[in-house]
Amino acid sequence: MSVEARPAMRAPPHPLREFWSSFSANHGAVAGLATIAILLFVAVFAEVLAPHSPYLTDSTAFLKPPFWQEGGSLAYPLGTDAIGRDILSRLIHGARLSLSIGISVVAISLVLGIALGLVAAFSRGVVDFAIMRLMDIILTLPSLLLALSIVAILGPGLMNAMLAVTVVVLPHYVRITRATVIGELPKDYVTASRTVGARTMRLMFVVVLPNCAAPLIVQASLGVSTAILDAAALGFLGLGAQPPSPEWGTMLADAREFVLRAWWVVTFPGLAILIAVLAFNLLGDGLRDALDPKLKR
Amino acid sequence: MLRFIFTRVSLLIPTFIGITLMVFLLIRLIPGDPIETLAGERGIDPARHAQLRAAYGFDKPVIVQYGLYIGRVLQGDLGKSVITHEPVISEFASLFPATIELGLCAVIFAVGLGLPAGIVAAVRRNSIFDHGIMGVSLAGYSMPIFWWGLLLILLFSVQLGITPVSGRIAVQYFIEPTTGFLLVDTLLSDEKGAFASALSHLALPTIVLGTVPLAVIARMTRSAMLEVLGEDYIRTARAKGLSPLRVISLHALRNALIPVVTVIGLQVGVLFTGAILTETIFSWPGVGKWLIEAINRRDYPVLQGGALLIGTLVMTVNIIVDLLYGLINPRIRHARPGGGGR
């Protein structure tokens, strides 16, 4: 949450073992990591694990409740939706979508954010001003409003929703990179490299960037959860992934009209979102505690 | 000091121009024509279409449209809705109090619970309270609030039947919008039960909108308190034998509040994002729902004007928070402010 507020943070290199011992002391973080591992497993082996196809409709089983309720059956453990599709299978396939959304959004915004942040920090002056103003503008508009407007232009769909979310989260990465780089630049090792005659590109990527990795890693792991959440919100408003895609937010949007009649079609997709987001937040918190010497006692 | 204020405020101008340009361009690029959207299955004949485009000024080159737009904005004219033909600014003004009322209640809810929770967690560090509070607040922070709202409706409105499902007040109460804030207006009116009705309508949306800020505030308070509690002067105060309560309330809390207040200020944008979803779920007649509708109906002027007003508002609040923070904490004056977080 407040990583950016500490621009002058020093991140001395950690040996992996030291990192792991401090990370594994945090039970929440380990639980988060384990959950993510399970989600990844489910996502990769969705075809094998899901009892049905996520798109298969069964016209004899509309809105069947979960197995423990009267009228439910183990054929559809978590019940079926309005057109007779197995909710469990859709959730399993949805895990794949949500994880890919989270990871690709973070990957793209990390790459773009680092590039823009480095350019801003190294060039200063007009370029810096222009980049940072643009980032400020993006941050000024409420994130969902901006994402909605972008999706409205590009048209609803999974890819466009991902793009919109990427744009919305980009400023955080740019700001962190710029702030940490500016914090590093006056240091002796940078001055030394400069006097030896290292070129700017080398200075940027080889000398300075590795020393800014810690806050970026933390932001990235927290960023996955933001991306999953924002993409689901777009799906919920009908502007994200489009039906029949089993994206969790889209499933929720579809289920809304049955809120009074079939609690399960509303409850499970939301629970899946919550679990995934929580896991990445736990991981991010754990990473921050392990990588941030200030909070370590 | 004056220079600090000046530089911060002068940044408003390029940001403002940037927002208008962005909002303007974004909306021009949207596929789908508002005039076509209004027509039903029958469609609209080309001659009339052209005439209407001209009437709304959609036929001019984009750059001219932008110039005209800025000119009007500076005169306080944000255009008229294509759907209702009402001035955007008056629609905004009539709906904004509902959003503010909801937002304020959510902030009060979040601060009222988040602050004490954070303090308890910090003081009882690593206790079961700490873990419990932090666990719950992390869950709150991770909550998809659009689902949270539906769950609360399922539980409190459908199962238990104790809260209304949507709206701001039961229809039998006839309240003149004097201030626009129903909690105030109902107290001013002589209708019995109206205040209770307004309050019960507000309960669930407040919880839903307040959940994420609550979690953020609890977490922020805790870490700020921990930082302060580790400072030398607190140790000194403790060593002097001051009671723990006194140490916490007088010394630690006062210093820990500075970053917490800043975080609350920076939550304005986050709150608005939440308001869009909350208002959609609860049919709350505020500006968030209004903007979603505008997007769906291709109501260009409303989307433009609304986004501009909200962007400007969030920006102004951020700058004020920034300035206050700079005033309280001189160290920050030369560094750049942090971002808003989620």
Add this chain to the structure above:
Amino acid sequence: MAAVQTTGSQMKIRFDRLAAATALALALTASVNAKTLVYCSEGSPENFYPAINTTGTSFDANSQVYSRLVDFERGTTNVVPGLAERWEISPDGLVYTFHLRKGVKWHNHRANYKPTRDFNADDIIFSIERQWKPENPYFKVTSENHSYFIDMGMPKLLKTVEKLDDYTVRITLNAPEAPFLSDFAMEYAGIISKEYADAMLKAGTPERVDQDPVGTGPFYLLQYVKDSVVRYKAFPQYWGGKAKIDDLIFSITPDASVRWAKLQKGECHVMPYPNPADLPAMRKDPNVTVLEQPGLNVGYLAYNTQKKPFDDKRVRQALNMGINKKAIVDAVFLGSGVPATNPIPPTIWSYNGDIKDYPYDVDAAKKMLAAAGYPNGFETDLWAMPVQRPYNPNARRIAELMQADLAKLGVKANIVSYEWGEYRKRAQQGEHQTAQLGWTGDNGDPDNFLQVLLGCEASKPGGSNIAKWCNKDFEALTLEAKRVSDQAKRTELYKKAQVIFHEEAPWFVVAHSVQYKPVRKEVVDFKLSPFGRHTFYGVDMK
């Protein structure tokens, strides 16, 4: 729900003073409790000037306030006298002479304006010219887009509108037009006060006329809070006699399941557009009656007959057999629709009941596809509207079901959607291979469906025949039926045309939706409107 005292004390005093004006009204208000009817409407009205509105939501809100020259009898499509007591039509059908009602009062509840005279011919002239003559000072006020006036062809049709005396108006047409009277019974033709308009123009606030309406209708507007509530009170001096209910409230509730929750709790008495999913529960509720009426509509999937592979009749027939219509109607309409066979709804005369729908038969469909040269299927797009329409509660969900059915034939269908205006435009251009759409009838004539949706003229790019289907025999039959006046003869022609439609299969006809209106038991004499509107004058409460 108990009848509720809705007014502040000041309002009540004013109301009582008004009520004292007529003995009838006095007698009515003497009863202890005011009768309040709450209608859970689905959205906010655009504004209170009917002439620039296009949505039923807006007409519902503003038609309570205004009266028209003539009216539709409640619950029917018959034209009955309104502000005009009677009228004469010249033998050539060109001249209409309206004799106006005398002593009709304008609403007099506004603080900034009190009417000094009764309704008269000037108001009629003003209301028409405001939409017709660009030089009228009010032509551009609020909006110059007088949609219905233009759509009904009035600018071309009207020759002169003259005041013969204070209570007689003569309208001359350029050509005879049989539905002219019906056109003037529509909401857009609501009559506005010229005196009020002049006063507001003088005050420099002409748009107030449309925000704070003053009409001669059964209810006057008390309060409108956008996205929350519209409040009306019965107008005691209404020319047709005071309404049986005293207060009318529109509680704006966009979410259908929420409307139902409110209706159950008694927070509202009438609700439109229920969720089909909630219908079984509604029928079980002892406090609720579900009124229903088949709608004048049809929903369909059109095959683009000018594009491969749908230029081949066998492919179209194969798909018609390969899609499980009953499953779609069950899952998506959930009882709020009936499976359709013909392009016109069964409520319209000349409906051909002898035609048997294509059976759902996957094997036969496969064979037919193979015969057409597609043994392994093919790939196609499948367009679905992004919005709910009266004839289709959820086009996306229907598309998903069709997609699953088509997959069984080896046909890979990709669901495509655009924003609504864009969608209709592109479909009319014929950019799709298959697309869902539908139609709601205007006047209940088969021609309004068959020529408009399937005629050759409409099959050109931009036309509303989105199957882009132009069949000579079908065209000849439907054109002939338009010329002859004998209904028996027309019926015969239209029945033949439907046989051709069935054989050629330009559409997969999905369903005709049924209009449902859950109404609480305490509501007396609420009538469904064939036009899907909501009229509350004449309704009473137990």
